[in-house]
Amino acid sequence: FLSFLFWLGDFEVFVAFLKDAVGSFSRAAYLGDIKDTxxxxxxxxxxxxxxxxxxxxxxxxxxxxxxxxxxxxxxxxxxxxxxxxxxxxxxxxxxxxxxxxxxxxxxxxxxxxxxxxxxxxxxxxxxxxxxxxxxxxxxEDVKMQEVKLNPPRVSMPPVKSISATALENYIACPLKYFFEKIVRIRREMTPAALSGRLVHKIMERFHGEFPHPAESGGMKKKMSGLIDIVFLAALRKEEFPDGYTFKCWKKFVTPFLLKYAATEHEFDVRLREHKVEIG
The missing domain is CATH 3.40.50.300 (P-loop containing nucleotide triphosphate hydrolases)
Structure with a gap:
């Protein structure tokens, strides 16, 4: 700075130079208004x-x-x-x-x-x-090359499946179906509803192995094993609020399911799950 000031020779000249420099740089924000910049x-x-x-x-x-x-x-x-x-x-x-x-x-x-x-x-x-x-x-002279772009690719959406129960729920209340299935607002399932869902899962897996009646003891043993597997899986996922509720509902549904499996009555599973394809 001192050598620069010595080069100017006069402090007033330096101040004038500084003022001019500041004035020039302060116009930088407005250069866009000047033509041909x-x-x-x-x-x-x-x-x-x-x-x-x-x-x-x-x-x-x-x-x-x-x-x-x-x-x-x-x-x-x-x-x-x-x-x-x-x-x-x-x-x-x-x-x-x-x-x-x-x-x-x-x-x-x-x-x-x-x-x-x-x-x-x-x-x-x-x-x-x-x-x-x-x-x-x-x-050098450079010319822009015209580019021919390919049309955007349009693909058909994949075919989705909807269960018969979901279709019935939509018919019953489209707005409720929208919030539950489309928006997917999560709501806490009650222990009763959870147990009902688990019973459906147990029955589906049971009749997947026994589409027709078999020996009573074998069916009862299979049903007992499925009850333990399905309910314990729900407990590990913390779907039940506590262990006491888990034990109560498991104990409540077990006699009905075992009685169903032990009864040697005629049944014929024709359709386990019906799905409708929409596209």
Missing amino acids: VKILTVHEAKGMHFRYSFIPGVMWGNFPREFKQGSYIETGKSEEKHYEVEKRIFDIAVNTATESVFISFRMDFSEEEVLSPYLKEYLKDGINGEPAPAGIFE
Whole structure:
């Protein structure tokens, strides 16, 4: 500073120089209002604007496109596929801001961890030769190449199945079905409802092995084993509020199920679960 002041020779001259410098830099925020100036904008700021020449630097992965980052624990509907679709549109907007020429620059001495933008191949007709651009590259005439993009792929949604019970629930109350099955508002299941669901599961697995009557002792033994397996699985998942409730409901349903399995009556399972396909 002292040597610089000595070079100026006069403190007043230095103050005048400083005032002029501050005045020049303070205009930087308003340079966009001056005609024929170079505008440095983000892609979003340049949206809808057009220039004779546009320069897009740093066309590397991480800039174009920006990497997808998972959001918070709250589901926002933001998917990785949607993210990169938006990033592709942002890059196309940047390229199309130029009316005559667009200049795209990127590093050539990148490391293994760095990757060129995948969008380059659509705009570079002859590909990348792997050599740095010559110093006078910006003095040459460059014309934009028209790119013919393939139409977007449209695929049919997969065929979904809906059970007969779910169909009946929808017919009974479409709004309730919407909140329970579409929005999936979680509600705590009562022990009685849980036990009923477990009984259905036990019966389904039982008749999967015994579609027709068999020896009474074998069916009773199988039913007893299924009761233990299914109820214990629910207990391990903490579906019952406590161990006491678990024991009460298991003890309550066991006699009915064992009596059903031990009775040598005629039954014929024709349909275990009926599903309707919708598309």
